[in-house]
Amino acid sequence: MTYTSSVFVIVLMIALALFVYVLVPRVQYLLLGRPEPRVDQVVRRTAGFLVLVFGQKKVLKERVGLIHFFIFWGFIVIAFGTLQVVGEGLREGFSLPVIGDNRAFYLLKDILSVLVITGVIVAAHIRYVVRPTRLKANLEAGIILGLIFALVVTEFFYSGLSYALAPRASHSLAFVAVGVSHLVGGSGASALDAVGHTLWWLHVVLLLSFLVYIPNSKHFHLIACPFNEWLRNLKPRGGQIYPVDFDAEDAESFGVGRVEAFTRKQLLDLYSCAECGRCQDNCPAYQSGKRLSSKLLITKLRDHLVEEGPRLLRERRAAASKSAKASGEQAGPLDGHENDTRSGPADGGAALSSEQARPALIGDVISLQEIWACTTCYSCQEQCPVQNEHINKIIDMRRHLVLMEGELPREAQLVFRNMEVNGNPLGESALVRGDYLRMLQVPTIAEEPEADVLYWPGCAGSLDARNQKVSAAFVNLARAAGVSVAVLGNEEKCCGEAARRLGNEYLYQSLAAENIGVLAGHNVRKIVTQCPHCFNTLKNEYPQLGAEFEVIHHTQFLHELASRGRLRLDAGVLGTAQAGRHERAVYHDSCYLGRYNGVYDQPRELLKLAGLELMELPRTRSKAFCCGAGGGRIWLEESEGERINNVRTDEILRAAPDVVAVACPYCLTMLKDGVDDRGAGDRVRVMDIAEILQGALSLSSQAGDSKLPERGNTTSSGCAAEEKLVRSPA
């Protein structure tokens, strides 16, 4: 035993030394990033940490997550079992407190071990036989699966042999160990002892190899992930984009153009990725055939960090020693000068060549195409089991391009110019912004400061012909419910959402500051928006600039009115329009309403109230597929791969609805385009929920509204509602 234990100690020391040797540089690379304080709300962080790590909450969002769940828990229990085994091997009669002689523990361990073995086999089958695109069938994953498999099997046999040599009461329920002991029962004790000894060593060596292998593989997530989960972003999802302080004294560089400009937390994300590919499976850019993959974004950045890390560390050390030297030599300017001339050219040359050899983060590692393809739909982050934040990385790189390089798509330039000069992305004069709502005889807040709510139609609801109808529908519904509504009129400007997501934080902040000033000047308390993008920005992003308003989306507001009985809806109006059957509707979740702000139910309940038969799309609610317009993408050309809106439209058309209900001007535009592009415009209508509700407004409530025309007695088709919408108040 002394021999075994001293050899063991040496082997253990070597393994630990190797582990530290590979771990330390990784940690140093992490520290190259900018600090980002995230240690706050300790209780909330810890509670979530427990649910996410030990409860495997997000891993279990997909059924295959069960495999991970079993392997994860199996590993924890087996780890204690291994401690016991190692202890036994070193000292006769060793027993861990509580579990060392606990029958239930050994039973549990054997159950979990079997599940782990099964899980490993199923995982290998998925990865190497089924081969879904999201998983790489590479050697690395195979090594890990093999190691886990071998670890469990060696432990099984070691326990079995031990049991055969000396049956222990504590192991009587450990069915695998008992089973193995029966298998080998006939062998001689000395043979069993020899084989057992070998197995023990095999087990130990495998375990230590695993330990050393971890930091250089995607299994580094074993170590990084718990930290990442604890440090997860606790801000509301819609307010997670980092603000930029343009007034800061040392503000020289904005956005991220080099990997070390990311924050340490952003770099920790890279290590935490286990390459499960769930993000990629739900990424609208990737799923429509674009180069961008949310998964590759992370893994490419990680590989780049690890490749560049040593050089960056050297450079940083050199810079540090140089500045130390420089301060030390201040006393003798002549010496300093001499030193300069001596080392200057050589240094310059070295720096230049290293600069040339270094792959550029933007361009070489992540292409412009990838950076501009993201719709910021949040699906990657929603699905990511380890709480990685992809979107901020994209936005940070866009910021570098826009703020530092002035390199951006031409369409984005035009949009920025329009927003800057006219206060809207469409390029309409700021002086006509309020015209449509004025035509609907909606007063401005200046005219009616006591109005119940301030309606924020946004750029689309004010200026885009199709979405103006949605504004009209909302105004009619509010009137029918007896709610007084006012608008800002020409004082309203673009909320700046698209500018921010396209990387122009400066423009966003200037628009936001103007809007906040105007809203505060009118003492606005409650804002109802038409657009989920305005909604999110006003609600979750303006507070970063010191504004606090109650902001709700019109679906929430209308739901509130309907549930308080103030909207009398006649469920039959739309429903009877087609030969006695209810019209069938699908609801397409807006990313910024659903995933970002959790508004999933109110729009659906409103549709049911309107008498529609609601069907769910295959990808719905938190897994809903983006229309392709978010992240400022609505203003950019989409020439790569398939158009995202068409991909979504195909999914919608397979459900064969009569109506596609949306709650967002972007979705409305994109899906209407998609439906027309697929030649289905005559049988499928794309409508905002407010328009649908207006169509279902009972006659008695309409009678009170002089501005609504009499309902037409169209009987032939389901167009009655739409025709009514077309006749918006003139």
Add this chain to the structure above:
Amino acid sequence: MLTIAVCVKQVTDPEAPLSLFAIAADGRHLVPPPGTPPVLSTFDENALEAALKIKDAVGSRVTVLSMGNKLAKPVLKKTLAAGADELILLEDEQFEDLDSNGTAMVLAATIDKLGGFDIVLCGRQAADTDAGQVGMGIAAKLGIPAVTLARKVEVTDTSVRVERILPYGHEVVEAAPPVLVTASNEIGELRFPPVKAVIAAQKVQPTVWGAADLGVDLARSTRANLVKFFVPARDILCEMIGGSPQEIANGITEVLKTRIV
């Protein structure tokens, strides 16, 4: 180093809806609707882009000149953000409502005061008046050649080579500097400046000169006299012709014959 001057004009946003403009009480001024943002005249932006393209190609020092009264500095500073090296504002009450000739006088005097430039670039015409006179006026007063309607400007070792737009194509004109060139939109849109440069530009204090600094005597210059601004009256007469298709056709023919044709 090659030196380039670019003359830019600040105008009222040409996208502002015409119907909202009003004629001032004196009948001699157009009043834009309140809140109309000032912008750079678009052809002048093209002229600046032409200068910056030359700067990219062969290197040069680009000076932007703008004349007016109560100029919007943040708007003009964008020329610095885009890549101009210097901004000189010519501001004076006397410069208000100056006509093309007076404007050319002031700009030519400025160019003289600065010791002349190898190339002077202007937009082909302003986005508000569309007169297209100032560029030629400057060239005349400086006594240098002028090439108008450029779609491309290049600098060779000895000359400035301009592709000049013609109704059915283009011609290539070469001139030895100093030369004045007016730019057309074909030259390309003004580049989008990085926001960092925009922020930096806002901190720059441009040189401001008045009439006295330039020694121009506008009292002695000829000045166009605007007599009256008015909206042309337009009458729409509508006459309904009824009856059978035959009668309607006859009726229309009769009207066309007797009153229109």
